[in-house]
Amino acid sequence: MSKVAAKAFITALAEANPNAESELIFHNNFELLVSVVLSAQATDKSVNKATEPLFKVAPGPKEMAELGEDGIAHFIKTIGLWRAKARNVALLSNQLLQKHNGEVPSDRTSLEALPGVGRKTANVVMNVAFGADTMAVDTHIFRIGNRTGLAPGKTTLQVEEGLISQIPKAMLRPAHHWLILHGRYVCKARSPECSKCNATQWCLYPEKNLPEKELHTKRSLS
Template identity: 60%
Template structure:
């Protein structure tokens, strides 16, 4: 995409959804961190179902840690990889208590030192909890960056770094959410809804899906 096309791409996404929000439920930065850790290889819907009873009773590292692995497992056993996630979350809580004054760190490197927290998870937390203009490249963003021509790259990191360079500053704060939601509901993996896409005219995807009704 050209610079002008990138500008229009995000201007149209902004016009269609001025204040995009993530779909994970949380109460504070700590519960957001836990929710994102639990969401690895799981849907936001499945995580929200598990945490609706968990977070009201365990909204701090101390309360969560007090549950122990077995206690936490009872709440999250409907989520994929729940055993390893329970162990990571409990250890994560211990480290937050012992090393960080029970506060969620506000820098990527420290976040990534916590169990179960990779670059993508850290970027989500930094963006949503602390308002930093980070971009978490999941499968949706990776697909969208390559398919549309917005930010082609062979790895998630390559796509992330190119997005950071190409997205105009006024759009950086919300870009993460716009792209995830667009990839989740419009620019879907198997059959994108190109006929109802607000940015289809600047998208470089050649095999655009026609309107099923008119087709």
């Protein structure tokens, strides 16, 4: 996809969701970080359900460290991978207290040094908490980048780099949210709802114009 088409594609997504923002519920940078760590392979809805009571008890790293791994586990057992996530949240809370004065750091190196924090989580925190022009590539954005021709790549890093080079800098920060919402609700994994998509004109997906029923049948046969 050309850069001109990429800009038009992203502009169309922006028009569909002008006030797009994270669907995770948090009240400070620490809660954002914990929510993103918990959201790996889990829905935002399930994370919000677990964190509402958790953050009442532990809104900061001190309280979370005091709660400890077992205490955290008690709140997050409904979320996939809860054992490892409880351990990581306890460890990262301690690390924030010991190395960062209880604050969430803003730089990639420090963020990725925290237990349970990889490149994607660091990108989300840098983008949402600190206004950095990062692009966190989750399963939805990886699919859209490849399916539409916006930023094809075999790895999430290739797609991330492609999106950063394709999307105008001024649009990069909110583009993360526009793309995620588009992937969740329109350009879905199994059956993209192309008839509801206002970026169809610029999308390079070869099957985009098939009626949805036919598209669904074709995909289930493949």
